[in-house]
Amino acid sequence: MPRLLLVTGMSGAGKSSALNALEDMGWDTVDNLPTSLLHDFVHRSDRTAGSIHVAVGMDARSRGFDPHALPSLVDSVSGARAEILYLDATGAELARRYGETRRRHPLAPDRPAEDGIARERNLTAALRLAADAVLDTTDFKPADLRDELRRRYGEEGDELVLTLTSFGFARGISRTADLVFDLRFLPNPHWVEELRPLTGADAPVADFVSAQDGSEEFMGRTEELLAFLLPRYWEAGKAYVGVAFGCTGGRHRSVAAALAMGERLRARGFSPNIRHRDLALRPDDSLELGQSRIEGPEKR
Template structure:
């Protein structure tokens, strides 16, 4: 049986975390090559396939530092996607302007795209130049609010072997803080009664049993959960057959503290019967 070569091409905004991401991929067994011109990627992959003790996982990082050598990236990606001897995933790391500015000021490094221009102008130019690449990406990860450890965990969950079970990330969030940029599907539970307006429940979260029990007691909650989980039971094997490698399910309420946390708990526990599930609560601690 021929083993398909797993290939990850990592790109994105300068300062969005590509170095950390490459370290994470290397930790889970990828042979990593940084700043390789895209036109050379097929040649190196051919060498990898024919090498003694041939590699099974290869990751490339490239960005606009390569100048004109970066331009063939999308053409190269399409070429690799068409090959039957490998699985190719294009990952785009992004972050908002404020985060990128802060990271550059903390590191005291110049922006590689235009080191003589203002930092904000360089970031804007880079974002415009990368619009088509971002649109073509299989996975977009927003690292704005991610600690280094969280980004590493995210990539590990997506690309580490999982014995045929689909990795699923269930994340609760607050709509007031924005929808998770990498969510594949989003459930809005703001229609449920809100524990925020119950004085004795307000300080707690959906991880605490009084709030969890309050959210779960309503007939509308039970109907919603039954329908949502029935749909997910149908979708998971369909996504796997289609070739999807990872699923992110967002469950949102207003502040991300009560209702979404409780529902995410229930959904995650249900899905653990058939998938490798990670549960996180993005905004649980933002409100007092």
């Protein structure tokens, strides 16, 4: 059964950040929804039944906001498991945030923010008591809030989306990569006559690349680096990571390295996608020669 999460609480406590984090986790989200539209939003016809969780932000700005009636309204939505998340923070911290952003409190547009904070705390007291979870964000950085929401509301099995890409520097560096590794320190199979028409996906080329001096050490050290970095990227809230392996033309060394690293990372429990940007392109001597100064004539 899909979940329906009402995200509410004190203005300035992080509701917009929470909704953004939930959206990144695959939830269907909307902020400041009028209460009269709640049922229609949850049951709108373009949503695949039973497959998408819904998070709705409501607070004192929302039309029809009634903190006493909201719990019953949320519970009345059929076909969804209703929950309420109340975000809170100390009055001093909320006032500090309003001071930094220079925004006016919705309940005190012409008075100090402290007056609006006190009024809102009294207004939403009943909603706080009815909440399934109260989250105090006083000491939270945005990343802390995102991590906490992922722990509480992330789907079991959520994981980093990892893509390993091979490419050729001669055709331009990969623009989607977070990390780029250069394979041009290895001899180029393009200059081996019998290997030229093959690619890094073929065993003779893969064997040639792995047999070169420094190849195994490079792969081992890169594997350890990625095994260290990838979980930390996920913990920091990064849902997608691209790792690119480049060689000159993007058909031999980079392809072999991306495929081999994919196998290594799968053995460590990761699930990488493999993409070969330039593999389908025809061999081109002029492109390979364009990199001769980098690779050195002895590596042809």
